[in-house]
Amino acid sequence: MAGVAGRLARLWCSGALSSPLQVTRFPALQLHLCGPAMRASQKDFENATNQVKLLKKDPGNEVKLKLYALYKQATEGPCNVPKPGVLDFINKAKWDAWNALGSLPKETARHNYVDLVSSLSASSESSIQVTPAADRKQPGSDALVVTSQDGITTITLNRPDKKNALTTQMYHDIMLALEAASKDDSAITVLTGNGDYYCSGNDLTNFTDIPPGGVEEKARSGAVLLRDFVDRFIDFPKPLVAVVNGPAVGISVTILGLFDIVYATDRATFHTPFSHLGQSPEGCSSYTFPKIMGPSKATEMLVFGKKLTAREACTQGLVTEVFPDSTFQKEVWVRLKAYSKLPPNAMRISKQVIRNTEKEKLHAINAEESNILRERWLSDECMNAVVSFLSKKAKL
Numbered sequence: 499m500a501g502v503a504g505r506l507a508r509l510w511c512s513g514a515l516s517s518p519l520q521v522t523r524f525p526a527l528q529l530h531l532c533g534p535a536m537r538a539s540q541k542d543f544e545n546a547t548n549q550v551k552l553l554k555k556d557p558g559n560e561v562k563l564k565l566y567a568l569y570k571q572a573t574e575g576p577c578n579v580p581k582p583g584v585l586d587f588i589n590k591a592k593w594d595a596w597n598a599l600g601s602l603p604k605e606t607a608r609h610n611y612v613d614l615v616s617s618l619s620a621s622s623e624s625s626i627q628v629t630p631a632a633d634r635k636q637p638g639s640d641a642l643v644v645t646s647q648d649g650i651t652t653i654t655l656n657r658p659d660k661k662n663a664l665t666t667q668m669y670h671d672i673m674l675a676l677e678a679a680s681k682d683d684s685a686i687t688v689l690t691g692n693g694d695y696y697c698s699g700n701d702l703t704n705f706t707d708i709p710p711g712g713v714e715e716k717a718r719s720g721a722v723l724l725r726d727f728v729d730r731f732i733d734f735p736k737p738l739v740a741v742v743n744g745p746a747v748g749i750s751v752t753i754l755g756l757f758d759i760v761y762a763t764d765r766a767t768f769h770t771p772f773s774h775l776g777q778s779p780e781g782c783s784s785y786t787f788p789k790i791m792g793p794s795k796a797t798e799m800l801v802f803g804k805k806l807t808a809r810e811a812c813t814q815g816l817v818t819e820v821f822p823d824s825t826f827q828k829e830v831w832v833r834l835k836a837y838s839k840l841p842p843n844a845m846r847i848s849k850q851v852i853r854n855t856e857k858e859k860l861h862a863i864n865a866e867e868s869n870i871l872r873e874r875w876l877s878d879e880c881m882n883a884v885v886s887f888l889s890k891k892a893k894l
């Protein structure tokens with residue numbers, strides 16, 4: 499299974515969609531140790547479907563799709579459900595696999611299913627234990643790490659294998675972390691990333707999780723989430739520092755205009771390819787960027803998607819200071835630890851004096867940007883760009 503379907507099958511097993519061995523949702527992925535030469539009885543088949551938990555190794559998504567298709571064919575016969583919509587990527591990949599079996603008799607499908615799991619068992623030592631995929635960063639668990647030390651609360655994006663792309667759950671978790679940090683004993687709050695990227699922006703697989711209300715409902719709830727998320731940055735009461743440890747994309751760049759300090763490694767880049775994605779600016783950048791760098795430089799970034807180096811971003815005023823990558827972490831943390839010893843109330847009040855005059859305006863801009871984006875998400879331009887990325891045809 500190649501191309502789009504293969505890619506979609508891989509998404510199937512990404513944190514956003516499902517656990518690779520989540521047998522409750524994918525009963526077809528169950529294993530039976532049955533000899534391939536034997537004709538599979540109904541009992542063999544049932545055993546097979548009950549034994550998949552013994553698989554120690556994830557069989558991979560192509561095999562899972564085959565198992566799914568054979569299971570459906572064996573239990574229900576030829577594919578008999580309507581083809582899912584083009585944006586319903588996961589169900590469409592499953593439907594395609596089932597439909598490809600045509601009129602294969604139920605008994606043959608059952609036999610093939612048992613054969614397949616039998617061959618899998620030969621290459622996968624069976625075990626009673628089901629261990630979750632080690633590389634899976636489940637939203638709501640370790641995709642976000644919050645630590646508090648030396649008067650500094652640090653919120654670290656921790657999906658390095660996905661360039662710290664933001665899942666829906668991570669937006670919620672960041673909001674909770676900001677809420678807690680606003681009330682804790684720390685003087686300063688830091689947002690940073692683990693791995694080679696700071697953040698690759700919105701996780702584009704967020705678009706694939708379509709609720710029963712359809713894409714309109716998805717866009718509506720996405721706009722509410724976006725607005726709430728950005729509101730937390732507008733209202734954050736303490737000094738907020740971005741430690742930009744690598745390239746930054748999309749919303750991770752736009753909200754920098756709401757931070758009080760932005761320190762960047764010289765390896766960082768700043769990219770807001772909204773037009774390429776059929777989208778429009780958020781994070782109050784339609785206001786903060788022209789204010790920070792002037793309308794023409796802001797247009798180059800937000801409309802034409804010009805990617806800035808760290809030094810360029812510093813010259814434009816988006817970044818406070820750039821550090822050599824080799825000494826970045828050391829220099830930045832020494833600096834921040836010194837700042838965190840300053841009287842916290844004085845820092846908080848000074849921040850508010852600087853920021854409060856604009857708050858109301860920023861909230862109105864955030865609401866407007868979120869509304870406009872809701873419409874954009876329903877546009878062909880946006881849908882095509884997302885499908886292109888998800889089918890591995892395009893990246894930035």
Ligand SMILES: CCCCCCCCCCC/C=C/C(=O)SCCNC(=O)CCNC(=O)[C@H](O)C(C)(C)COP(=O)(O)OP(=O)(O)OC[C@H]1O[C@@H](n2cnc3c(N)ncnc32)[C@H](O)[C@@H]1OP(=O)(O)O
Pocket residue numbers: 508659660661663664666669698699700701702703704705716717720721723724747748749750775777780875887892893894
């Ligand atoms: C209606 C829906 C509403 C949803 C909820 C809305 C909430 C608010 C939304 C606010 C609006 C935000 C807008 C934005 O942020 S726009 C920017 C979006 N980001 C991108 O377009 C970046 C896409 N990624 C890339 O172009 C490249 O991955 C990148 C240049 C970042 C890195 O390239 P590189 O070659 O170095 O690495 P890989 O491509 O191999 O990446 C490694 C794996 O990480 C996955 N990845 C990376 N970024 C993303 C992403 N943004 N979304 C999903 N997945 C991402 C990539 O696919 C690789 O995965 P695999 O290893 O599985 O292949």
